[in-house]
Amino acid sequence: MQNENAIQTINLTKTFKSKSHDSRARFFSRNTVSVNAIDNLSFEIKKGELFGLLGPNGAGKTTLVKMLCTILPPDGGSAFINGYDIVKEPMKVKRSLGTLFSVGERGFFWRLNGYRNLEFFAAIYNVPRQKRQARIMEVLKLVGLENSVFELYQKYSGGMKRKLSLARTLLPDPPVLLLDEPTAGLDVISSRNLRDFIRKTVEETGKTVLYTTHYIEEAAQICTKIGILKQGKIIACDTPEALRDKIKKDELIYLILEEITHAQIEKMRSIQGVIDITEKIDQDITPNQKGLCVQLQNVDQLPLIFGFLFEQKIKFVNFRREEPSLEDAFIELTRKV
Ligand SMILES: Nc1ncnc2c1ncn2[C@@H]1O[C@H](COP(=O)(O)OP(=O)(O)OP(=O)(O)O)[C@@H](O)[C@H]1O
Numbered sequence: 001m002q003n004e005n006a007i008q009t010i011n012l013t014k015t016f017k018s019k020s021h022d023s024r025a026r027f028f029s030r031n032t033v034s035v036n037a038i039d040n041l042s043f044e045i046k047k048g049e050l051f052g053l054l055g056p057n058g059a060g061k062t063t064l065v066k067m068l069c070t071i072l073p074p075d076g077g078s079a080f081i082n083g084y085d086i087v088k089e090p091m092k093v094k095r096s097l098g099t100l101f102s103v104g105e106r107g108f109f110w111r112l113n114g115y116r117n118l119e120f121f122a123a124i125y126n127v128p129r130q131k132r133q134a135r136i137m138e139v140l141k142l143v144g145l146e147n148s149v150f151e152l153y154q155k156y157s158g159g160m161k162r163k164l165s166l167a168r169t170l171l172p173d174p175p176v177l178l179l180d181e182p183t184a185g186l187d188v189i190s191s192r193n194l195r196d197f198i199r200k201t202v203e204e205t206g207k208t209v210l211y212t213t214h215y216i217e218e219a220a221q222i223c224t225k226i227g228i229l230k231q232g233k234i235i236a237c238d239t240p241e242a243l244r245d246k247i248k249k250d251e252l253i254y255l256i257l258e259e260i261t262h263a264q265i266e267k268m269r270s271i272q273g274v275i276d277i278t279e280k281i282d283q284d285i286t287p288n289q290k291g292l293c294v295q296l297q298n299v300d301q302l303p304l305i306f307g308f309l310f311e312q313k314i315k316f317v318n319f320r321r322e323e324p325s326l327e328d329a330f331i332e333l334t335r336k337v
């Protein structure tokens with residue numbers, strides 16, 4: 001039977017042991033602590049999916065990518081790339097994958113130009129000799145380095161080095177791409193170009209992409225599905241819209257008010273149906289104004305708020321209904337569990 005999953009993990013686990021810096025732990029027991037970087041993780045990514053993996057620092061994103069590309073052996077469970085077992089069939093896994101890591105541009109020759117560097121990797125990746133030149137020029141163009149082909153690598157800026165790393169990842173034309181923070185360190189335009197490029201690649205070629213990032217809204221722009229990883233576990237996995245809807249239970253109202261006192265805000269808080277009030281700093285707020293995010297159980301309670309403002313003679317400058325962003329969803333979900 002044809003496997004429809006490009007990536008699948010079953011109870012995948014990775015535990016790191018490191019030296020404890022706590023002097024009491026050192027005194028009473030062995031001085032090692034264990035971190036479950038990936039904790040019994042079971043999830044799948046279907047072929048042709050652009051899957052965004054979000055998670056706070058230390059959530060386990062890079063560890064997962066390292067295991068999937070066979071750099072790091074798992075301590076338990078299993079994982080499959082295009083149906084190939086990462087432990088039992090590492091060569092087939094490697095041939096199915098292109099991986100880009102968030103840090104380091106290791107492996108490039110500083111005294112060679114971009115083209116020559118890729119020529120070296122094309123040979124290593126067994127790109128057929130007669131197709132090499134065309135393929136190298138193609139990937140350099142894809143990542144936007146076509147004008148810097150013959151510049152020495154040592155003269156490349158950080159962003160250009162990153163683009164060359166991506167070009168190297170794309171060289172063998174693998175069906176599955178693991179991209180660990182591909183846009184980190186890129187300027188706004190390069191970052192957008194790269195996102196557009198990834199989305200287009202997935203749409204046109206049916207490749208599967210696992211894309212880790214800290215930029216939540218950028219994941220929402222291009223990913224068909226998003227997983228939120230926390231302490232080695234996926235705590236939510238859905239389409240960006242469905243994740244937003246998960247926290248869209250209450251009504252959020254944004255008010256810009258003039259000369260409201262702290263005591264008045266507290267009074268407002270006690271109005272029936274008000275769940276919470278938080279201050280929100282907006283660019284267009286002047287020093288005598290306050291931006292307040294009012295969370296209501298129901299939009300029907302809005303007249304009570306306006307009645308209160310009227311009664312207290314508080315001038316209101318602006319008002320809008322707030323849609324929760326994916327960032328709100330991320331904060332809420334990672335805080336909860
Ligand atoms: N080689 C290692 N030795 C010990 N602990 C490690 C090692 N690599 C990672 N860890 C730990 O495993 C956990 C997951 O780290 P990982 O780098 O996978 O997180 P991440 O989600 O990629 O974080 P970031 O967003 O900061 O890149 C962290 O607690 C980290 O300290």
Ligand SMILES: [Mg+2]
Pocket residue numbers: 061062063102180
């Ligand atoms: Mg990482």
